[in-house]
Amino acid sequence: MTTGQLPERHAIGAAMKRKEDPRFIRGKGRYLxxxxxxxxxxxxxxxxxYPHAKIxxxxxxxxxxxxxxxxxxxxxxxxxxxxxxxxTFHGFDNQMVxxxxxxxxxxxxxxxxxxxxxEIAADGAELVDVQYEPLDPVVDPYQSKLDKIILRDDxxxxxxxxxxxxxxxxxxxxxxxxASDVTIKERILSPRCHPAPLEPCGCVSDMNGATGRLTVxxxxxxxxxxxxxxxxxxxxxxxxxxVISPDVGGGFGNKVPVYPxxxxxxxxxxxxxxxxxxVENRTENLTTTGFARDYHMDVEIGATKAGKVTALKVSxxxxxxxxxxxxxxxxxxxxxxxIVTGSYDFPTAFAEVDAYFTNKAPGGIAYRCSFRVTExxxxxxxxxxxxxxxxxxxxVQLRMQNFVKKEQFPYHSPLGFTYDSGDYAATTKxxxxxxxxxxxxxxxxxxxxxxxxxxxxxxxxxxIVGAGPGKHFDILGIKMFDSAEIRIHPTGSGIVRAGTRHQxxxxxxxxAQIVAEELGLDPQELLxxxxxxxxxxxxxxxxxxxxxxxxxxxxxxxxxKIREKARKIAAHLLEASxxxxxxxxxxxxxxxxxxKTVTMKEVAFAAxxxxxxxxxxxxxxxxxxxxxxxxxxxxxxxxxxxxxxDTGSVKVRRFLAVDDCGVVINPMxxxxxxxxGLTEGFAIAFMQExxxxxxxxxxxxxxxxxxxxxxxxxxxxxxxxxxTPSPHHPIGAKGxxxxxxxxxxxxxxxxxxxxxxxxxxxxxxxxxxxxxxxNAIQGAQSKK
Amino acid sequence: xxxxxxxxxxxxxxxxxxxxxxxxxQKVASCLPDVQSIDVRDAxxxxxxxxxxxxxxxxxxxxxxxxxxxxxGNHMDLKISGGGFGSVVNLLAGADLSENGTTTxxxxxxxxxxxxxxxxxxxxxxxxxxxxxxxxxFENVKNAVSQTR
Numbered sequence: 040m041t042t043g044q045l046p047e048r049h050a051i052g053a054a055m056k057r058k059e060d061p062r063f064i065r066g067k068g069r070y071l072x073x074x075x076x077x078x079x080x081x082x083x084x085x086x087x088x089y090p091h092a093k094i095x096x097x098x099x100x101x102x103x104x105x106x107x108x109x110x111x112x113x114x115x116x117x118x119x120x121x122x123x124x125x126x127t128f129h130g131f132d133n134q135m136v137x138x139x140x141x142x143x144x145x146x147x148x149x150x151x152x153x154x155x156x157x158e159i160a161a162d163g164a165e166l167v168d169v170q171y172e173p174l175d176p177v178v179d180p181y182q183s184k185l186d187k188i189i190l191r192d193d194x195x196x197x198x199x200x201x202x203x204x205x206x207x208x209x210x211x212x213x214x215x216x217x218a219s220d221v222t223i224k225e226r227i228l229s230p231r232c233h234p235a236p237l238e239p240c241g242c243v244s245d246m247n248g249a250t251g252r253l254t255v256x257x258x259x260x261x262x263x264x265x266x267x268x269x270x271x272x273x274x275x276x277x278x279x280x281x282v283i284s285p286d287v288g289g290g291f292g293n294k295v296p297v298y299p300x301x302x303x304x305x306x307x308x309x310x311x312x313x314x315x316x317x318v319e320n321r322t323e324n325l326t327t328t329g330f331a332r333d334y335h336m337d338v339e340i341g342a343t344k345a346g347k348v349t350a351l352k353v354s355x356x357x358x359x360x361x362x363x364x365x366x367x368x369x370x371x372x373x374x375x376x377x378i379v380t381g382s383y384d385f386p387t388a389f390a391e392v393d394a395y396f397t398n399k400a401p402g403g404i405a406y407r408c409s410f411r412v413t414e415x416x417x418x419x420x421x422x423x424x425x426x427x428x429x430x431x432x433x434x435v436q437l438r439m440q441n442f443v444k445k446e447q448f449p450y451h452s453p454l455g456f457t458y459d460s461g462d463y464a465a466t467t468k469x470x471x472x473x474x475x476x477x478x479x480x481x482x483x484x485x486x487x488x489x490x491x492x493x494x495x496x497x498x499x500x501x502x503i504v505g506a507g508p509g510k511h512f513d514i515l516g517i518k519m520f521d522s523a524e525i526r527i528h529p530t531g532s533g534i535v536r537a538g539t540r541h542q543x544x545x546x547x548x549x550x551a552q553i554v555a556e557e558l559g560l561d562p563q564e565l566l567x568x569x570x571x572x573x574x575x576x577x578x579x580x581x582x583x584x585x586x587x588x589x590x591x592x593x594x595x596x597x598x599x600k601i602r603e604k605a606r607k608i609a610a611h612l613l614e615a616s617x618x619x620x621x622x623x624x625x626x627x628x629x630x631x632x633x634x635k636t637v638t639m640k641e642v643a644f645a646a647x648x649x650x651x652x653x654x655x656x657x658x659x660x661x662x663x664x665x666x667x668x669x670x671x672x673x674x675x676x677x678x679x680x681x682x683x684x685d686t687g688s689v690k691v692r693r694f695l696a697v698d699d700c701g702v703v704i705n706p707m708x709x710x711x712x713x714x715x716g717l718t719e720g721f722a723i724a725f726m727q728e729x730x731x732x733x734x735x736x737x738x739x740x741x742x743x744x745x746x747x748x749x750x751x752x753x754x755x756x757x758x759x760x761x762x763t764p765s766p767h768h769p770i771g772a773k774g775x776x777x778x779x780x781x782x783x784x785x786x787x788x789x790x791x792x793x794x795x796x797x798x799x800x801x802x803x804x805x806x807x808x809x810x811x812x813x814n815a816i817q818g819a820q821s822k823k
Numbered sequence: 824x825x826x827x828x829x830x831x832x833x834x835x836x837x838x839x840x841x842x843x844x845x846x847x848x849q850k851v852a853s854c855l856p857d858v859q860s861i862d863v864r865d866a867x868x869x870x871x872x873x874x875x876x877x878x879x880x881x882x883x884x885x886x887x888x889x890x891x892x893x894x895x896g897n898h899m900d901l902k903i904s905g906g907g908f909g910s911v912v913n914l915l916a917g918a919d920l921s922e923n924g925t926t927t928x929x930x931x932x933x934x935x936x937x938x939x940x941x942x943x944x945x946x947x948x949x950x951x952x953x954x955x956x957x958x959x960x961f962e963n964v965k966n967a968v969s970q971t972r
Contacts, residue, residue: 732824
């Protein structure tokens with residue numbers, strides 16, 4: 040692609056190959072563990088084998104005696120340094136860095152051993168003698184609710200209850216449910232799972248005693264927020280902290296929180312005056328870092344006999360683990376769970392969430408959708424199928440007759456959100472046509488006659504992303520805007536920096552495409568840089584599908600600032616008045632004089648060599664974008680499955696995802712995002728759960744017990760799209776990263792339940808393992 | 824994770840001979856399978872290092888074994904506690920002795936509480952592995968007593 044021949048919409052909408060891929064596919068990426076500094080030491084952490092225990096003694100002697108061990112750090116040491124506790128992101132709770140007096144979940148970090156090699160540090164960790172006095176653990180939030188054992192004696196409130204949050208009208212909803220012809224009620228579990236990025240978390244902390252400056256290389260989805268958090272926690276002035284997030288091997292929300300390893304490595308570097316590296320192993324990642332979901336949702340829907348929904352009520356018991364470390368905005372302790380009315384026009388609704396402590400790892404943040412949207416989308420899409428079954432209606436028909444209609448946008452939902460745009464019926468029609476829904480129904484009817492279990496599952500979800508409007512959303516009080524800085528060099532290439540940090544999303548390509556589109560430049564000549572707090576403008580990072588809705592807006596608006604300045608320079612070059620110069624076909628044109636044009640490259644050169652009089656030289660701009668609203672991508676996903684009634688094994692025969700994420704910047708990258716998210720959704724639906732036995736032992740601590748689908752299990756994905764631009768976003772984009780994970784698990788589950796519906800099966804909680812499906816079949820058959 | 828097992832050994836020896844054997848910490852510890860080293864602390868306590876391989880968890884675990892004989896001379900409790908690699912194992916074993924002519928019947932019961940990585944593996948293989956360890960221990964007691972008879 041060259042700037043000489045620009046097709047219409049030359050940059051946005053092009054399936055340009057990813058600029059970052061050459062270094063990744065050649066093994067030239069630079070990840071955290073690739074960073075090696077002179078005199079660097081290694082940190083290993085000691086973990087509690089008990090889920091709940093008093094710590095009566097920690098003896099460092101044997102560990103310190105091991106040659107190569109340089110320091111052993113305990114919770115008491117951190118308390119002495121006033122670093123014993125960390126505030127959680129929304130500021131409602133504090134979290135122990137290392138266990139102080141008590142271990143509250145299995146694998147909790149109890150001590151850190153710093154040594155000259157990773158192996159010696161691990162051996163040293165084995166030699167730290169920790170004496171425990173085991174206490175009875177609480178692993179079930181419904182047990183926690185009873186307050187028989189109070190887990191957090193550090194808190195003033197002697198209860199395991201963390202918070203109650205509610206939205207909507209309780210009385211009105213209860214009355215509407217009571218007056219409905221038909222109601223359904225189901226407890227739907229969105230089970231505890233884990234994002235399990237292939238690269239676990241880690242850091243290299245490097246305190247330079249001479250300059251007093253701390254450099255932290257870390258696996259961070261939000262480097263600026265981490266810099267501020269480090270400053271607030273340690274008291275080191277923010278200008279003395281430099282956070283660098285190198286290439287990140289997947290995040291999915293897991294790399295948003297601040298983990299004990301970062302703090303202990305930093306303390307060790309301050310004490311010892313040399314760089315200290317900490318890199319988790321797989322078990323540490325799965326057992327201690329931010330888990331996802333664990334929402335137990337009691338869902339009630341009322342409807343008329345004809346299948347028009349009248350009310351929705353959802354009461355949720357949330358298991359937050361040992362600390363309330365969910366990284367939700369201050370005003371939204373249950374995130375955006377209010378999206379639970381989904382794509383449907385409920386006249387009234389009510390949702391409430393009560394969160395509890397248990398002796399499990401803290402988190403509740405992540406997995407390609409934090410802010411509880413996945414849980415909400417799963418609950419409503421599963422419940423709509425249960426309602427369709429009760430009404431004897433086709434699930435698609437029920438959805439179609441309850442969709443928010445195209446002409447209702449902007450749509451004010453009963454739980455307080457203003458949906459920006461969508462055409463749910465059109466997206467769904469497109470999906471039905473592509474999959475051949477009527478033919479599938481016919482095939483299913485024939486198979487049922489033969490006693491075969493074929494299922495069709497539909498999910499017509501609405502997402503809520505792009506946090507967000509600063510008036511509602513914050514982290515640590517910092518408004519969730521984002522930022523962009525663009526510098527165009529004299530020869531017309533440039534550097535683009537943003538406050539986001541990609542972990543595989545392709546920003547190095549799509550950010551260049553946005554700027555290229557706005558400025559008529561070549562995206563190949565725009566270098567995108569993120570992740571370095573010394574150079575990038577302040578931003579809140581990449582998670583919750585917020586990069587394109589927020590930073591994407593900042594990029595477009597920063598580019599438009601440059602274009603406005605460029606117009607002055609172009610007018611100077613054209614010896615015309617600014618008002619006579621218009622931007623058209625990616626260049627400046629003198630109105631009424633065809634062929635009298637100036638390209639952005641020519642403007643860029645003039646900006647440094649021949650700037651217009653009274654114009655500041657140079658061509659650069661910064662923009663901080665605080666979006667006026669969230670964006671609401673939607674999609675219709677259809678799964679077709681065959682269930683083997685003798686083994687419970689499920690074969691996903693077809694899966695179609697039709698997404699509407701607004702204007703698409705790069706269709707190839709969007710398709711790649713959807714493939715990845717669907718593969719995760721498939722894993723969540725069929726394989727993944729973090730479980731604990733009654734004694735509080737985590738039973739899914741590595742990839743033999745917590746499964747990642749390989750190419751062998753993963754179904755073939757079919758994708759398509761519709762485009763309903765976001766009316767308020769500068770380029771009409773909505774974001775797509777989360778959609779496939781938010782939208783797909785329920786399509787799989789609905790398909791399996793549909794297959795088993797002749798047996799009277801109406802619900803099975805995920806993951807739908809062969810064993811669970813087989814048991815459901817056996818149970819249903821024995822009842823008959 | 825809590826596990827429980829029971830078993831029985833017929834030992835071709837008098838009850839007195841068996842009782843004497845199981846009151847000797849050195850001898851009892853040496854009956855643990857894959858024992859690497861034994862360090863007798865006193866008449867009732869012994870530390871033993873045992874090679875453990877449960878799924879991916881492989882290495883030496885250190886255990887303290889405490890003998891708690893009943894005054895009747897018919898019953899012995901064994902408290903075995905220890906662990907390694909971040910795992911903790913607490914075993915409680917009880918043995919009842921009864922004499923039938925020339926042989927002694929040893930009825931044993933064992934229960935274990937397991938925490939840490941070893942428990943994770945538990946769901947699948949730990950139960951069988953731990954059962955094997957404890958059953959082998961009493962089988963070794965039987966063989967050892969029979970040899971020293």
